[in-house]
Structures are given as C-alpha cells and as structure tokens.
Amino acid sequence: NAGVTQTPKFRVLKTGQSMTLLCAQDMNHEYMYWYRQDPGMGLRLIHYSVGEGTTAKGEVPDGYNVSRLKKQNFLLGLESAAPSQTSVYFCASSPGSGRGDNEQFFGPGTRLTVL
C-alpha cells in the first residue's frame, strides 16, 4: 500500500499561471481533503469530498477548485495563481464513518511557490 500520494512534490509558478495538484489514495477511503499549511496557522481546510462525484468548500476555498471523478483521486486546481497561495499543500483521506471518529491519513505534501 502506498497510502496517500501527492504529485508533484515541489512546484514554482508565476503569478497568473494555473496548475493542478493530484492526490491519490489506495485505501478505498470515502473522504478526501485538501489543506494548506502556513507558518503559525496550522492546517486550514480548502475543500473536501465525502464521496466520488461530491465536493464541498472548507474554510479557505477562494481561488481553488476541486474534482473527485474517481474515488481514489482528488484534484486541486489553481486557476490563476497568486503569491498568497504560496504554501505547503496536504491531501488527506479517511474511511469516513460520518461520526468524525476516523483519523486522517496524510500525503507527504506539495510545496508550492508563486512568484
């Protein structure tokens, strides 16, 4: 089992460019999440999905879009990158009992710099 993988690991963009981050999990988890981690702010939820074909906004969704066309994949898109989106992005998945008791399994992170 690879667990949760993220592609790419590092990326540098220029302001206004677009890109897609890919998250894949092989644990057959229902729920998937995208977070960003900034110094002193912990992890903030961008978007999440409770199943294939469904997505929902988290705490900081502006400037991002997501898609969950396949259960194992969760894509995060930046349509027009801004320097404020410079961050480390983490994907996570969980079995999703609906009770909130499942821990999340995290990917290794993607370090994105927007110049």
Add this chain to the structure above:
Amino acid sequence: AQKVTQAQTEISVVEKEDVTLDCVYETRDTTYYLFWYKQPPSGELVFLIRRNSFDEQNEISGRYSWNFQKSTSSFNFTITASQVVDSAVYFCALNNYGQNFVFGPGTRLSVLP
C-alpha cells in the same frame, strides 16, 4: 463555531526532561473527537491519538500520555523523558459529528541533546 487553541508556539527542553503541550478547544457539540498529530522535520503528519468526548480516561502509551478534561475543555499531551527524536511540530485537532477537522496552530517542540 469550533476552535482549537495551542497557546505555546514553541517549546525548548533538554533531553530527558518532561514536557506538556497544551490544547484547549471550543465546541457547542456534545459529541466530538479530539486528535493529536505529530509533524517531524521530514514534513509528514503522523496520527498519535484519538479521544471521544464521552471518554475522559487518561491514556498512556510508552512515554506519551494524554490528559482529557471536559470541565476545562483541554486535551493536553505530555512527553516523559523527552528524546531528540521527539522534536517536531505537534497539532491538536477537533472533529465533531461530521467531516471537518479543525486544527490548532501547532506547537514546535525542540528537544536539545
């Protein structure tokens, strides 16, 4: 609204000292779950423990122990006889009866040899 506060931004201790990381949470729900995660310098996030709101028993796992007190809305984490390998950022998180985790800002622990 849910909130998790970790008032200690950074802590430095010398190896073999005991250290407690504080976590205070806010929620209006009666059913919720609390978590601790560790983020070592390599960057990955590692699950440490889960506790539900109906179980106030303290837990010990080796050198790690957790003290959950609903009366003070706290879920503190103690490392006994700290080691250099314990150096990491530690996050406390809260999840209610739903899908969303709320993470605290983290406490950076440095254990000096």
